[in-house]
Amino acid sequence: MTSSSRYFAGNRRVDALPDHDRGLSYGDGLFETMRASRGDVPWWPAHWQRLQRGAQVLGLLLPDENLVRAEGKRLLESGDGVLKLIVTRGAGGRGYAAPTDAEPHWILSKHPLPPPAPASGLALRWCDTRLALQPALAGIKHCNRLEQVLARSEWDDPTVHEGLLRSTDGDVVSATAANVFVLHKGAWKTPLLDRCGIAGVCREWAVAALDASQARLAVTEVEAADAVFLCNAVRGILPVARLDARSWRPHPQVMELQRLLAAEHPAFGTEVS
Amino acid sequence: MTSSSRYFAGNRRVDALPDHDRGLSYGDGLFETMRASRGDVPWWPAHWQRLQRGAQVLGLLLPDENLVRAEGKRLLESGDGVLKLIVTRGAGGRGYAAPTDAEPHWILSKHPLPPPAPASGLALRWCDTRLALQPALAGIKHCNRLEQVLARSEWDDPTVHEGLLRSTDGDVVSATAANVFVLHKGAWKTPLLDRCGIAGVCREWAVAALDASQARLAVTEVEAADAVFLCNAVRGILPVARLDARSWRPHPQVMELQRLLAAEHPAFGTEVS
Numbered sequence: 371m372t373s374s375s376r377y378f379a380g381n382r383r384v385d386a387l388p389d390h391d392r393g394l395s396y397g398d399g400l401f402e403t404m405r406a407s408r409g410d411v412p413w414w415p416a417h418w419q420r421l422q423r424g425a426q427v428l429g430l431l432l433p434d435e436n437l438v439r440a441e442g443k444r445l446l447e448s449g450d451g452v453l454k455l456i457v458t459r460g461a462g463g464r465g466y467a468a469p470t471d472a473e474p475h476w477i478l479s480k481h482p483l484p485p486p487a488p489a490s491g492l493a494l495r496w497c498d499t500r501l502a503l504q505p506a507l508a509g510i511k512h513c514n515r516l517e518q519v520l521a522r523s524e525w526d527d528p529t530v531h532e533g534l535l536r537s538t539d540g541d542v543v544s545a546t547a548a549n550v551f552v553l554h555k556g557a558w559k560t561p562l563l564d565r566c567g568i569a570g571v572c573r574e575w576a577v578a579a580l581d582a583s584q585a586r587l588a589v590t591e592v593e594a595a596d597a598v599f600l601c602n603a604v605r606g607i608l609p610v611a612r613l614d615a616r617s618w619r620p621h622p623q624v625m626e627l628q629r630l631l632a633a634e635h636p637a638f639g640t641e642v643s
Numbered sequence: 644m645t646s647s648s649r650y651f652a653g654n655r656r657v658d659a660l661p662d663h664d665r666g667l668s669y670g671d672g673l674f675e676t677m678r679a680s681r682g683d684v685p686w687w688p689a690h691w692q693r694l695q696r697g698a699q700v701l702g703l704l705l706p707d708e709n710l711v712r713a714e715g716k717r718l719l720e721s722g723d724g725v726l727k728l729i730v731t732r733g734a735g736g737r738g739y740a741a742p743t744d745a746e747p748h749w750i751l752s753k754h755p756l757p758p759p760a761p762a763s764g765l766a767l768r769w770c771d772t773r774l775a776l777q778p779a780l781a782g783i784k785h786c787n788r789l790e791q792v793l794a795r796s797e798w799d800d801p802t803v804h805e806g807l808l809r810s811t812d813g814d815v816v817s818a819t820a821a822n823v824f825v826l827h828k829g830a831w832k833t834p835l836l837d838r839c840g841i842a843g844v845c846r847e848w849a850v851a852a853l854d855a856s857q858a859r860l861a862v863t864e865v866e867a868a869d870a871v872f873l874c875n876a877v878r879g880i881l882p883v884a885r886l887d888a889r890s891w892r893p894h895p896q897v898m899e900l901q902r903l904l905a906a907e908h909p910a911f912g913t914e915v916s
Contacts, residue, residue, distance in 0.1 A: 374662070375662040375663065385659070386658070386659030386660065387659065387660050387667070389647070389648040389752070390648065390752065391667070392792075393667050394660070394664070394666050394667045394672075394729065394731075394750070394786075395674070395729065395786065395788075396670065396786060396787075396788035396789065396791070396792055397669065397670025397786055397787045397788060397789060398788070398789060398792050399667075401668070428789070428792075428793070429796060456667065456668065458667075465757075465795075465820065466788065466791045466792050466794070466795035466819055466820060467795045467796070468792060468795070468796055477667070479662070479663065484738075499779055500777075500779070502775035502776055502777035503775055503776070503811055504773075504775035504790070504811070506772060506773070506790070506793055507789055507790075507793075512789055513667075513668065513669060513670055513789075514669075514670050514787035514788070514789045515668075515669035515670060515671070515739065515787070516669065516670060516671060516701070516780055516785055516787045517777070517779070517780075518669070518739045519665075519669055519671050519701075519739050519741060520701070520779055520780075521739075522738075522739035522740045522741070523702060523740070523741055538776055538777070546739055547738065547739060
């Protein structure tokens with residue numbers, strides 16, 4: 371599967387992104403990155419709900435859901451892979467004031483699946499880049515992602531798979547492109563995302579599956595955890611094997627969670643080694 | 644002058660923004676909004692220097708300066724107005740990791756001058772939206788501008804011209820699209836932009852012209868000021884007449900600064916009433 375993009379304005383397919391797109395100017399938009407299986411997206415309802423929450427926060431209009439899903443299926447051509455959707459506020463000329471009547475612009479693209487995670491688990495590092503505290507934008511998957519870009523640029527060692535991010539206050543928030551869960555004495559916990567971070571679709575599923583608590587998470591709690599995993603909606607549940615000098619053996623509860631996800635959404639079965 | 648956009652990849656003009664642009668995906672880019680006069684940009688060197696500082700912070704490549712300036716002049720067709728330049732990191736597929744060999748994408752657009760500021764001065768309000776503290780991105784004019792979009796969406800009363808923004812710590816930082824200066828007992832002060840905010844080109848000029856100090860600025864210092872002005876590189880020096888219930892009469896030092904700017908850069912002469 372090669373990458374390709376399709377552009378839309380309101381309900382119309384267009385050859386190119388219209389001029390003065392506010393996504394391009396200001397990151398004034400939202401996105402979803404979705405696992406596709408046999409030409410459809412198993413977690414579509416959860417992705418669309420998060421998009422709706424983001425649209426409410428930003429006060430922007432979404433295109434028609436049925437049309438977007440149908441165009442996504444057409445692009446996927448019954449295949450597997452990753453479907454990415456960007457929705458921007460549309461065209462808005464120069465200046466921050468958002469036009470109230472702009473029709474949204476949206477872009478669909480498909481991408482190959484990332485290579486499978488190593489069977490032994492991921493190796494992580496701590497990032498120096500911190501996430502700023504901005505409650506007004508916390509949780510939603512908006513297009514202002516320079517913090518993640520800066521954090522991901524901190525390493526190019528291919529044996530390090532992901533980096534953990536702290537807020538400017540020092541709490542652990544997430545990886546650059548995944549949420550994080552830790553196990554302590556039989557109880558699962560994931561960071562509360564009320565001040566920064568993205569509330570992932572797979573995170574939401576795992577919180578329910580594990581009855582996990584959501585609260586501030588300290589660096590020491592990660593380092594002292596009995597097990598750690600990352601998750602996102604493309605790669606599912608990703609066991610962590612190493613964080614700098616700390617290492618973990620595969621944990622039965624994490625393997626059980628992987629099996630549970632694969633049973634609910636067979637597309638994720640391939641991640642289970 | 645009607646709005647129009649021209650797209651470039653590296654040194655080539657292209658018909659449309661190439662697929663998978665990282666500016667569109669993540670706001671992974673920089674911009675400059677420049678006053679144009681008789682087909683050129685009087686403050687070009689200062690704008691390009693700020694762009695270079697931003698490119699260094701983000702680790703992205705800039706296109707050739709002479710080519711960008713020449714294309715800007717060609718677009719302006721000897722006219723007056725506003726020239727906007729966006730430079731993005733280029734194409735990068737899916738994922739935050741930035742390609743090291745991407746050629747930058749850039750977009751030039753021209754826009755009409757905004758209507759002149761009221762002769763009596765601007766009316767301001769306080770915004771509820773706060774600016775997050777992110778030292779890693781402070782000062783540069785990057786394309787992650789959702790905070791400004793949210794702040795500008797707080798009012799639609801056309802008699803209110805701008806809104807003042809505080810940081811999440813409560814300090815005054817700027818207006819949504821301008822920097823702010825206050826006068827106290829003969830000394831000028833403007834917020835230090837080490838944790839958030841954009842270091843404007845006109846701000847830099849005014850700091851030197853007024854020998855202004857740069858430090859944290861409290862709300863009470865604005866309200867108790869002898870004079871307040873906003874400034875940006877499109878509209879120059881903008882006296883403030885009102886901030887909620889507080890009002891100011893035109894101040895001779897602000898009028899003198901407007902005259903000084905108009906003398907150095909005649910394009911700004913039209914703003915002096």
